[in-house]
Amino acid sequence: MTMIADWSMYVPRRLAEVGFAGYEPIALPHFLAALETAGPGAVFDIGLNVGPYALMTRAFSDREVVGFEPTPDLARVARECAVDNDLAYTVEELALGAEDGTARLYLSDSTDSSNSLNPTFRQNSFVIDVPLETLDSYVERTGIKPAVLKVDTETTEPAVLAGAARTVQALRSWVLCEVLAGQQPDEIRDVIADWGYTWYNPGRLGPSRTQARGRRPGRVRLLHVALRTRAAGRALLVPRRGVACSLRRERAALSRSGDAGRAPRSGRRAGLRNDRGDPVHRSE
Numbered sequence: 022m023t024m025i026a027d028w029s030m031y032v033p034r035r036l037a038e039v040g041f042a043g044y045e046p047i048a049l050p051h052f053l054a055a056l057e058t059a060g061p062g063a064v065f066d067i068g069l070n071v072g073p074y075a076l077m078t079r080a081f082s083d084r085e086v087v088g089f090e091p092t093p094d095l096a097r098v099a100r101e102c103a104v105d106n107d108l109a110y111t112v113e114e115l116a117l118g119a120e121d122g123t124a125r126l127y128l129s130d131s132t133d134s135s136n137s138l139n140p141t142f143r144q145n146s147f148v149i150d151v152p153l154e155t156l157d158s159y160v161e162r163t164g165i166k167p168a169v170l171k172v173d174t175e176t177t178e179p180a181v182l183a184g185a186a187r188t189v190q191a192l193r194s195w196v197l198c199e200v201l202a203g204q205q206p207d208e209i210r211d212v213i214a215d216w217g218y219t220w221y222n223p224g225r226l227g228p229s230r231t232q233a234r235g236r237r238p239g240r241v242r243l244l245h246v247a248l249r250t251r252a253a254g255r256a257l258l259v260p261r262r263g264v265a266c267s268l269r270r271e272r273a274a275l276s277r278s279g280d281a282g283r284a285p286r287s288g289r290r291a292g293l294r295n296d297r298g299d300p301v302h303r304s305e
Contacts, residue, residue: 024071024102031134032070033098044073048197051223055169055195056082062168062192063087065156067117067181068199070134072099072110074171079108086110087165089117091126091151092136115152117159119180124153137175155184166192173199179208190216197223 026033036044056064056078066075069088078086088110090096100112116124116138129135129143137143138153160166167188172178178198182189189196196218200206 022076022102023105024098025105026071026098026102027094029133030071030095030098031132032073036073041073041077047223049074049077052169052171052197053077053081055197056084059168059195060193062166062194064169064171065089065167066171067156068171068173068175069099069112070095070173072102072112075099075110076103076106076108079103079110084168085165087167088112089115091116091124092128092133093149095133095136113159115154117156117174117181117184118153118177119155119183120153121155121158122153123150125149126151135175137177138180139176142176156181157184157187160188167194168192170194170196170198172196176201179212182209182212186212186216189218 024033024036028034032044041049052074063085064075064078064082064087066072066078066086066088069075069090072088072090075086075088078084088099090099090112091114093114096112096114103109103112116126118124118138124138125140125148127137127140127142127145128147128149129137130146131143135143140148156167156170170185170189172181174181178200182196182198188194198209200209
């Protein structure tokens with residue numbers, strides 16, 4: 022896979038170092054399993070960055086994909102990478118939240134993967150105004166119905182889910198949502214309290230009520246959770262054996278994909294280039 026990106030961008034650099042198999046190795050296989058298990062419908066990648074989840078969706082399924090990324094440079098790289106690799110999908114250069122209008126996007130001083138609508142999330146020196154829309158409004162406007170949502174918006178996930186409530190409850194979409202340790206699990210619990218959903222921890226098979234409580238704030242590894250539907254007070258969970266088989270297939274496929282593109286110890290990876298078209302490596 023070819024990705025032309027500036028070496029300062031975190032996700033392209035991480036992909037160059039570890040390949041897709043090493044990029045979020047717990048969450049990504051579960052996401053691929055959800056693609057296989059969920060009913061008909063599109064995939065919404067909310068917090069697209071340069072599109073690793075969207076690209077894997079296009080490579081492993083025939084689902085329609087919509088990516089939401091308000092940072093202009095990241096949206097541009099995502100769009101160009103999708104076209105360059107014949108994996109085109111829709112990139113919407115807007116933020117999703119709990120209301121429609123305009124929002125301020127705070128550009129992190131440390132990494133572009135931490136840009137957020139939350140002004141206190143990371144130290145920032147620059148801010149831009151971006152369009153803001155609820156997922157419910159977007160679905161009503163476009164008619165695109167999501168079967169799977171991936172939500173990773175750097176602490177504003179509760180607002181995104183609040184703005185998606187009508188859609189998710191109607192469609193019973195699968196959701197993979199980032200929960201930063203020590204940040205906002207209680208807010209997410211409050212938002213989904215009436216949805217008829219339960220938590221599922223991708224770190225282990227089988228349903229789990231375990232929340233993010235007790236985890237050390239500031240941990241580097243992020244806790245991802247998937248929300249699973251339930252009806253009439255009873256969880257509608259895929260049988261554990263079925264989940265395991267699905268995950269084994271996706272992990273095997275992901276491993277094959279990542280091994281083929283894994284970077285050697287020097288940090289080089291064939292096909293990854295900067296905006297000048299030059300191959301990138303650690304020294305740039």
